[in-house]
Amino acid sequence: MAETLLLGTRKGTVIIDRQAAGWRARPILHAGVPVCYATRDPRDGTLWASLDHGHWGPKLSRSRDGGKTWEDISSLKYPQGARHIAQVLPTPDFDPEAPVGEPEYANATVYKIWHLAFGGEEQPGRMYAGTIPGGLFVSDDGGDTWTLNRPLWDHESRGGDLFTGGATSENHWGGTPASIDYGVFEPGIHSIIVDPRDPDHLHVAVSSAGVLESTDGGQSWTGRNRGMLMDYLPNPEADWGHDPHFVTHCPGQPDHLWQQNHCGVFYSDDGARNWKKVSDPDMGVNFGFPVAVDDRDGRTAWVVPGRSDAQRMTIDGGLFVARTEDGGQSWQALRKGLPQEDAHDIVLRHALDAAGDLLCFGSTTGNAYLSEDRGETWQCLGNNFPPIYSVRFG
Amino acid sequence: MPTIKMTSHLYRFFPHLKNRTLSTPPGSVAEVLSAINDQAPGFTDYILDEQGALRRHVKVCINDTIVIDRKGLSDLVQDGDTVFIFQALSGG
Numbered sequence: 001m002a003e004t005l006l007l008g009t010r011k012g013t014v015i016i017d018r019q020a021a022g023w024r025a026r027p028i029l030h031a032g033v034p035v036c037y038a039t040r041d042p043r044d045g046t047l048w049a050s051l052d053h054g055h056w057g058p059k060l061s062r063s064r065d066g067g068k069t070w071e072d073i074s075s076l077k078y079p080q081g082a083r084h085i086a087q088v089l090p091t092p093d094f095d096p097e098a099p100v101g102e103p104e105y106a107n108a109t110v111y112k113i114w115h116l117a118f119g120g121e122e123q124p125g126r127m128y129a130g131t132i133p134g135g136l137f138v139s140d141d142g143g144d145t146w147t148l149n150r151p152l153w154d155h156e157s158r159g160g161d162l163f164t165g166g167a168t169s170e171n172h173w174g175g176t177p178a179s180i181d182y183g184v185f186e187p188g189i190h191s192i193i194v195d196p197r198d199p200d201h202l203h204v205a206v207s208s209a210g211v212l213e214s215t216d217g218g219q220s221w222t223g224r225n226r227g228m229l230m231d232y233l234p235n236p237e238a239d240w241g242h243d244p245h246f247v248t249h250c251p252g253q254p255d256h257l258w259q260q261n262h263c264g265v266f267y268s269d270d271g272a273r274n275w276k277k278v279s280d281p282d283m284g285v286n287f288g289f290p291v292a293v294d295d296r297d298g299r300t301a302w303v304v305p306g307r308s309d310a311q312r313m314t315i316d317g318g319l320f321v322a323r324t325e326d327g328g329q330s331w332q333a334l335r336k337g338l339p340q341e342d343a344h345d346i347v348l349r350h351a352l353d354a355a356g357d358l359l360c361f362g363s364t365t366g367n368a369y370l371s372e373d374r375g376e377t378w379q380c381l382g383n384n385f386p387p388i389y390s391v392r393f394g
Numbered sequence: 395m396p397t398i399k400m401t402s403h404l405y406r407f408f409p410h411l412k413n414r415t416l417s418t419p420p421g422s423v424a425e426v427l428s429a430i431n432d433q434a435p436g437f438t439d440y441i442l443d444e445q446g447a448l449r450r451h452v453k454v455c456i457n458d459t460i461v462i463d464r465k466g467l468s469d470l471v472q473d474g475d476t477v478f479i480f481q482a483l484s485g486g
Contacts, residue, residue, distance in 0.1 A: 055451045055481045056440040074439035109443040183450060
């Protein structure tokens with residue numbers, strides 16, 4: 001059973017340990033620095049925090065002694081010549097009928113290191129990092145050095161290879177509102193999935209483009225958005241333009257993938273080749289950010305529903321977790337121990353995690369809740385954390 | 395030689411620069427920052443993005459003049475000048 005929780009918060013990293021008297025938080029680490037993601041490498045126990053410095057550029061921070069000491073790593077950078085087609089945030093005077101002009105290009109710089117994932121047991125040192133503006137980075141030395149995955153960066157769905165010339169195809173990757181804080185409107189990779197059966201089998205999810213799969217260790221990528229539906233573009237079934245909020249899988253049944261999307265909850269039992277919408281709007285299961293899947297049973301998943309993309313808060317002031325155990329055919333609202341009056345929390349995409357019978361989530365209101373019985377009952381770990389961006393068992 | 399003064403917030407990452415009078419050879423702003431980086435490896439990763447431009451919330455002044463060329467960093471720093479490195483703090 002997991003003994004540690006890592007919280008990435010607006011004001012630093014919080015580590016919570018299971019002790020005889022219960023779960024207890026240590027003094028905050030990276031004090032004052034926004035930490036958008038914190039996690040533990042299950043292969044060697046290294047702790048990682050993605051520092052979202054507002055002034056000094058995003059950095060990774062690494063601890064190899066369980067969180068006692070940390071070192072910043074600045075080596076995750078776009079190479080010289082990396083460019084992308086600059087996205088434009090539609091303004092009130094945007095004219096959709098205006099002729100399409102030549103694309104404008106921007107030199108790539110890391111705005112945010114949004115997600116980290118680890119290679120297989122037979123790949124010591126292999127790590128992945130997803131970024132805004134949409135680059136996937138790979139390390140084979142435990143994070144000391146990083147390389148941009150060119151096949152994904154140069155993918156035809158975002159204009160082709162821009163290192164040496166202009167776009168050779170149309171860009172279908174839209175910006176994510178999460179990038180607006182950096183003064184841009186660019187895509188971001190927030191979900192990276194490594195298949196435990198075959199570490200060369202990868203999925204990534206991009207806001208706002210969709211899901212892509214590689215079966216050759218990242219040498220080539222294919223869009224996997226069949227069955228996805230969106231409600232904000234003319235063609236709801238378009239190949240691209242989807243807005244996954246988070247995508248994850250069942251480690252014990254890796255072909256079972258789950259997606260909390262801007263437009264609902266989606267489930268695939270065939271490795272993302274086909275998605276099926278499994279929302280239940282009548283009971284509030286539709287909009288939200290995070291999703292967690294059971295370690296062994298790919299049909300069991302949890303979401304933390306929110307009210308509509310326009311409001312992004314709890315439904316009627318009551319916080320609940322919804323669980324399905326049948327692949328989304330039915331959902332159960334789990335409320336015991338969670339506030340049911342005057343609670344207006346929203347839980348962000350990386351702020352729900354499952355490990356065995358344990359579940360934990362944290363909200364932007366600074367509340368963290370833990371369940372030790374698969375969501376049946378909940379205990380509060382604290383109400384005064386900074387806004388919580390990520391929750392991961394370690 | 396030019397003298398370098400910087401926001402104390404940078405001492406969090408480069409504590410050995412604290413309580414030191416830092417100076418570099420004269421040259422362009424880019425050359426001055428590079429010279430600081432020689433004394434504090436990794437320094438420019440905090441000041442500049444990977445394309446060599448000043449990060450959005452960082453300002454550099456030569457004496458009383460704010461550096462305008464934030465991408466090329468071509469302004470000249472001469473003997474006797476003082477280079478200031480600031481950050482804009484905001485938010486909650």
